[in-house]
Amino acid sequence: MSFPKNFLWGGATSASQYEGGYAIGGRGKSHLDYIRRVEKDDTDKTFPINVTEEMYNDHKLHENEYNFAFRRGSDFYNRYKEDIALLAEMGFKTFRMSISWSRLFPTGKEKEPLKDGVEFYHNVFRECHKYGIEPLVTMIHYEIPVSLLEEYNGWESPKLIEFFTHYTKFLIDEYAHEVKYWITFNEINMIMNSSYLGGGLFVEKSKRSNEECIHQALHHQLIASALTVKYFHEHAKESYVGNMIARLQNYPYTCKPEDVLATQQQNQFNYFPTDVQAKGFYPKSILNYYKKNNINIDYYPDYEKILLEGKVDFISISYYHTAVISNDKDKKEPIGAFIRNLSNPYLKKTDWDWCIDPIGLRITLNDMNDRYGLPIFIVENGLGAHDKLETDGSVHDAYRIEYLSKHIQAIKDALNDGCNVIGYTPWGCIDLVSCGNCQMTKRYGFVYVDADDEGNGTYNRYRKDSFYWYKKVINSNGEDLSI
Template identity: 30%
Template structure:
């Protein structure tokens, strides 16, 4: 390495260490300013809840008329699920929903975000004949929640597309799916909207587009046309969202008095340095996560950076599309877990089309080599609470301070099947995670962000998609070896005390 190169590298490391010091000093001052944080530090009408998804928890995959989904088929393909498992039973919430709702109530949460299985309502996805058993099940769940003074937050689509819609027409690559989603959505509005006042159309369309149709690690596992299909899939999901919202606003909103939104997922992207190219790369990375879905809703088209990088691969909106999409959310749902440093990389080492075209490399270490935060169970998840404050403020600034619900936030533990139960229940790191992230959310509210709710992910350990049962995100431990018994972890007891604004270490759940 020449003298100039050594000098530049040395300067880069010094700049990185200075940035690290500033961020950490600011974070410490916020985190230690008021301890302990509790429910009373948040606005009176702020919603605290827990979240799950149908395919991950319900089980009963072939009971009471439910049709198969793309994830049922995906789990049968050898090598797709790392532990070879499936969600035929999952954690059996289909049969144990009353037990789980009782737990939610005892912990003090006032909201439960769950998803409806499309193929449990319409087994073939087409909307020609409703499955009465599926409708009855969700009516029972909703009624049980209302009886416990818990508000249902219902997600219409959390990745489990009816298999028939994929096999017969290609699923989300076919624009015809928009009308089928609209029929399904309206059926849910008319069936459950007298009690459900909070609707989410689609969960994390980014993950369906990228992991389902680019990397292939999620159902339906496509990667053959990764340069174009992800953007087509995203486009049709946006149109499906807009169509459903239009129906809700025209026919149901006034008489039912509810609200409807879209859930996006985003990790915060922090420029690795103050170099212009790194700042631009970090901004571009956020465009490819958030702007991809929110810019069409708030500004009528995809971000300029995506248009420049993708050209004709990026579909075009018609004038009708733009009109339907315009301001088609009452709130933004944000799923957030972690953060990354980002630097410009013309030759991105992440070898798939979606990341390569962004020319933005994601990095988990400071310039000096220290990791960005303590690592959780999954390789992608680091504890970086200051990231959520920055992200909330970014959304507020870019989209004119919209109402935001944090619809997922949490961390996972590795489950190698060898750790004793008492160790798995004493999840100190998860408690620290929630303390840190809630402190950062509290600070973002003080900054002026219109954050109205927070949902911990997840209520229960469950089927973690391609990771099977090897990772545990729950605040409730599920004993997979002993009848799926539920055991509250230390994090569950922490939330119990937090929501009661008490510090009684002797709180126990009568369970």
């Protein structure tokens, strides 16, 4: 089986990591604007995205001293025409991007949006359509207006449902005629791994236990998503809306039944937000987990009806790596963790120690195809690596071509298995600030951006070898994967 003729080839970005222009047009700050780059000689080696209230207050105190790389991004705000022309040159059918909530509603509580922000996204969509590129828009890619963090402790408060649905209803009313494909939340399950990043939470500030605080916030996100989907189906009947999770395929460390059971439980935990968004109800496994671990959720009024009426049209995933799970006391790791320490001896690793596992993508697609029976969109995948810009402006990234070639072949194999995969948008198609380390030097793109971790550089764009390779792949609709 070949790729469908209407397969959506493209690439993916997010506003917080790519857009830049954080102080232009009245844009308010988001909570991601206060995640700083941890420098090599910094004595505080805390993983940057796990910000505590103490760290946050320190970051505000040193507003003009620390390196807040997300504020710069890759300067898409000023270069969107140039960048979209590069995507068109590769033959993109779709471009995944997100909208900055605080560019439209600076504090998240305004009744009316900023005109400059509204027009900016109209301009981006017009530019995409000029080249026949269909925007794929994520309504929230983690970032919330920082005032909602300070006043409500982020998504722990049900008030954010009200603010978010006001924002998303505006997006639907304003842009639905320009955007056919939408995603409500980016990697909605990431809140269970990084509560500040995924939920704007200071768990230490909550009266709830850490885990209870996180799951209360996740419940509010699931309700906000369902209410948005219901409104979407009523007012944007020609478009489609999906969900998204970071898909963490796990393997048993051994064939010992205890390891197999622990792996099954980890996979259930990873799947459950999609279960809610695709099936319209909480799975019994997670309700049982809540009961066993004394996690008491204040359920939103009529939540069962809301979830049932807010089921998505398609499933979308990020897929980067797989992990192995052990039930042994000395090897057991927290449930729901994104990065795990046990090594898989059968797989090679990236420069950042992520396992390279294209067959795992095929396994994932088959699992999800059988579980949900909905179209699947792979909206993030790719290789973060150290790229070198040569004096002639070239970048030789054969390692990225090899990685992508094998993963695209795995998608093709999954199509032959009967999976309904509708699109593929590799992450960071133009280099952007990497999330985990707040750095430019972990690069994913087909296009090199001349900027370093401190923001030095021209920000000029250079085509990598993978640029020309991916152009060939798209032109052949996935038939020519030769390296």
